[in-house]
Amino acid sequence: MTAPPDAAWLPAAGRALGGAPVVRSRTPLAGGYVAASVERVDLEVAGRTVPVVLKTASPVEVAAMRAVTVVRTDAAVLAAGDGWLLVPFVDGAPPADGEPVPxxxxxxxxxxxxxxxxxxxxxxxxxxxxxxxxxxxxxxxxxxxxxxxxxxxxxxxxxxxxxxxxxxxxxxxxxxxxxxxxxxxxxxxxxxxxxxxxxxxxxxxxxxxxxxxxxxxxxxxxxxxxxxxxxxxxxxxxxxxxxxxxxxxxxxxxxxxxxxxxxxxxxxxxxxxxxxxxxxxxxxxxx
Structure with missing residues (x-):
């Protein structure tokens, strides 16, 4: 599964972020054990830079993220489509050994x-x-x-x-x-x-x-x-x-x-x- 073309997700990103987004940079991210394609995309929207993560996703993951969004809008999926998800970029790292889960x-x-x-x-x-x-x-x-x-x-x-x-x-x-x-x-x-x-x-x-x-x-x-x-x-x-x-x-x-x-x-x-x-x-x- 390859990353979706920009025409598939950029319009949805604009509706979620309140402007016409322009892609300024893209950085591949580690895809874990399952995801085929995951990248950080820095968007310029209404004069501000908004980092997001675009990833290929199974129908189950798309459904799960929508279900999580019902509960916690701060963990929201920004946009989703056939085989892809757009979510906020989280600037963080897993807990170190011996460090508790937050x-x-x-x-x-x-x-x-x-x-x-x-x-x-x-x-x-x-x-x-x-x-x-x-x-x-x-x-x-x-x-x-x-x-x-x-x-x-x-x-x-x-x-x-x-x-x-x-x-x-x-x-x-x-x-x-x-x-x-x-x-x-x-x-x-x-x-x-x-x-x-x-x-x-x-x-x-x-x-x-x-x-x-x-x-x-x-x-x-x-x-x-x-x-x-x-x-x-x-x-x-x-x-x-x-x-x-x-x-x-x-x-x-x-x-x-x-x-x-x-x-x-x-x-x-x-x-x-x-x-x-x-x-x-x-x-x-x-x-």
Whole structure:
């Protein structure tokens, strides 16, 4: 997917910014793991310079950004079209190791989760039992590929576990119980720039703990006060949701780990998922 021609987005940019924009400079930006084309574009609009980001985007990301804009206009998409997004440029960097995620990011995430609680924005896939099986199938391809490529038996052991987890009734039972909301789906620290959570291309309708666990960055994590002061899921389901999220999130990232991080990390992540699955049964039984 290539960047859209200027004629596709400049008129929409002008309507959003209140003038006739002129492109003064363009700078390619790192596109992350998914985006094919991302660039900073400096526009001149009514005598002022306005930096924006123009990126190729899937229909899911376009729908997600529109849904986020309903909640937070300061995180707004400026314009969107067929396969592209125009958003404000954020001059920031991800938090350094050991540095906390800013409270403003947690509050924005909580506001999105609260607004879309038990609702489905149009165009966003739902995480259900079928989605879980598909995730396991896609992850199995990567893990088995790593086994074939490296010959390391650890990958084969993880693949066997994934094949069993694919149809585990505990995961289906949890998904039948847990309420869903709009989640970012890939809310790791690398997608935090300043006070903004960027790159909503993996957005889903899913239990909120998907984002909480990923953003906190540790198994079984709970949200900080900046999040819970705005939104918190039903306490009765908290143990189920945390255990389910430990399984789901670590399986979600296993494919990337198999491709890039090696057998030791894959084994570690699969172990966390296995412990989450072990905790899920008692949590469900306690309801």
């Amino acid at each position: 409270d403003a990011v947690w509050r924005t995430l909580a506001q999105v989760h609260a607004h879309w609680w038990r609702k489905r924005p149009r165009g966003i896939p739902v995480v259900d039992a079928a989605h879980w099986r598909g995730l396991c199938d896609r992850t199995l391809v990567a893990v088995r590929g790593a086994a074939a490529r490296t010959g390391d038996p650890a990958f084969g052991e993880v693949a066997d576990a994934l094949a069993a987890w694919r149809d585990d009734p505990r995961m289906a039972a949890a998904l039948a119980l847990l309420p869903r909301t709009l989640v970012h789906g890939d809310a790791h620290r690398g997608n935090v720039l300043g006070d903004s959570l960027i790159d909503w291309g993996s957005a889903r309708v899913a239990p909120a703990a998907v984002d909480v666990l990923t953003l906190a960055g540790e198994p079984g994590a709970t949200a900080p006060a900046a999040y819970t002061a705005v939104f918190g899921p039903p306490p009765a389901l908290a143990d189920v949701e945390r255990a389910w999220a430990d399984v789901h999130v670590h399986v979600h990232y296993l494919g990337f780990a198999a491709d890039h991080l090696g057998a030791a990390r894959v084994t570690e992540m699969a172990g966390i998922a296995a412990r989450g699955l072990g905790a899920l049964g008692p949590a469900l039984a306690a309801l």
